[in-house]
């Protein structure tokens with residue numbers, strides 16, 4: 001009787017990718033996967049430490065797994081396992097706390113130990129496949145714990161990346177989302193190969209319909225990348241460019257490598273070549289020293305940037321980062337108020353961006369059937385569309401006409417044939 005395993009993943013796209021790699025390693029060793037929160041002989045919990053909320057959620061999932069599976073092996077890995085193994089080791093019922101290299105070594109009997117050695121052939125439970133091409137970061141933004149946990153920039157070989165993309169296309173994935181800890185730093189530790197080279201070569205892989213960049217720094221949007229985005233139907237006209245703050249004084253304290261002027265100029269350069277590009281972003285509220293005036297500047301810059309989506313992060317102090325030692329922390333009520341104000345603006349801007357497509361046709365990769373007879377999926381500009389249609393469309397690219405717009409999604413009609 002084969003053993004069963006279950007996976008819980010917290011945090012970013014890179015974590016989800018690495019869980020898929022662990023999944024394939026365990027299946028290769030004869031394990032059968034059961035749904036998360038089901039009974040399993042082995043539980044692998046891939047944790048997150050990017051915020052205190054990520055850590056709290058990780059502990060919550062660990063406790064739940066232990067409670068649901070008395071006597072099962074609960075293995076905890078991920079960034080939190082690297083950041084504070086003792087804290088996790090002390091949780092009742094945890095069998096093993098191992099950082100990912102240790103876990104890879106265990107699952108491959110010592111054959112491999114680097115995260116970059118991990119590969120995937122499938123991306124279960126998703127219609128778009130994440131493809132990790134890079135790990136680590138050397139930027140040391142003052143609030144960020146990641147460089148201390150994931151180490152310096154490391155990039156996968158181009159051959160590996162292309163082989164993996166072909167495996168995923170063979171599996172039927174039509175959209176590939178390039179991901180990494182600091183994607184734009186791809187190639188910095190290699191000679192003569194850059195992110196642009198990866199994109200150009202991936203476009204040559206037959207049957208890849210879309211390539212999406214998960215996130216880039218505004219400073220990494222080169223003219224060549226903009227040209228490629230403007231000329232190739234495969235490269236999604238959607239850029240996720242973390243802004244973090246709209247105030248130069250705060251950006252300096254964050255050790256971010258651009259000014260507000262640089263950032264907005266990047267958007268202008270893209271808009272001058274790419275039709276209706278979609279810009280999503282991350283904004284942190286309540287960074288130490290952020291006064292009401294600094295926050296006002298952030299609101300103004302978000303307006304000027306006309307974002308299609310804003311992910312809002314209340315500042316979360318990370319032990320060992322320079323920002324953790326900075327004074328001028330916001331009171332919780334202030335933090336909540338700034339988050340509320342920015343959320344309202346984010347909704348307004350999201351609605352404004354989606355209104356550009358009212359009455360227009362957009363192409364959607366059909367991902368889910370949230371309700372009987374209603375399908376949903378994302379366009380190349382990362383607009384979520386809901387429309388009536390048959391299940392047979394799941395996993396396919398279809399053209400729909402936008403009939404109604406809302407901050408979070410659009411309603412549309414599909415007139416196609418099966």
Ligand code: SF4
Pocket residue numbers: 137138139140141144145146147181182
């Ligand atoms: S670029 Fe900055 S925020 Fe992003 S992972 Fe690196 S240090 Fe963290």
